[in-house]
Amino acid sequence: MLSSLSIAHGGAHMQRTATRNRHMGWRYIVAAAALAGTLGLGGCNKSQKANYDAAVAENTELRERLGEAQASLTEVAEQNRELTAANQALSEENRRLADQLAESRQNANPFAGQVNQGDGREVVITIAGDVLFKPGQVTISNEGKRTLDRVAQQLNTQYAGRTIRIEGYTDADPIRKSGWKSNEHLSAERALAVEAYLVSKGVDNNRIYSAAFGPSNPKSTKAASRRVEIVILAN
Incomplete structure (x- = not known):
């Protein structure tokens, strides 16, 4: 009987011990899981910190x-402004030099063309059309006006009282771009423009008239063919 009680008591004790061990095991598992979670969060925080630092x-x-x-753009903009100013100054200098060149040409030859003295009855002053007009136009250029100013001075002094015929000529190329009907029409308008300008400079309109010859009587080159001839007739 005593042996049976001892065995029973021992079995109960072993059962309680096993139960306690199971409870402790679960506590260890929970603690380990918590520790692992803490360690995992720490690793995650380090990764986020590294990403933040990199960003x-x-x-x-x-x-x-x-x-x-932005500094480079500012520098380039400043350089562009300087280049624009330099280009403007250079353009003005080029215009000034061109005017001086035209003036020097006029001083060397008052008519900027050719003066042919005939047999004493006529004087022919030939002025290149490219000096007087831009291609296809009948408006006298600034250089052309300066040339005609000298011509008018001579007509009013050296050749005062003599009859003057203004002859307009062109090259033989057909007119395609400008609005003139023909080369004859263009040469007529150019001769009239020269006549009107000379009259505005004091030449008596009663002793001057115009004639148009278009591409007739060409010269050795197209440029030479485009011309205005001022013929001073013998009285």
Whole structure:
């Protein structure tokens, strides 16, 4: 009987011990899981911190590069302004030199063309059409006006009282772009423009008239064929 009680008591004790061990095992498992979670969160925080630091570094680098790019753009804009100013100054200088060149040509030859003295009865002053007009136009250029100013001075002094015929000539190329009906029409308008300008400079309109010859009587080149001849007739 005593042996049976001892066995029973021992079995109960072993059962309680096993139960306690199971409870402790579960506590160890829960603690281990909590520790693992804590360690995992720590690793996650470190990864996020590294990503943040990398993003900050990249942002700083991009800001620096943006600042450099903006500085370069400012420098380029300033260079463009300087180049624009230099180009304007150069253009003005070129115009001034062109005017001086035209003036020097006129001083060397008052008519900027050819003066042919005939047999004493006629004087022919030939002025290149390219000096007087732009291609296809009948408006006298500034250089052409300066040339005709000298011609008018001579007509009013040296050749005062003599009859003057203004002859207009062109090259033989057909007219395609300008609005003139023919080369004869263009040469007539150019001769009339020269006549009107000379009259405005004091030449008596009663002793001057115009004639148009178009491409007739060509010269050795097209440029030479485009011309105005001022013929001073013998009285």
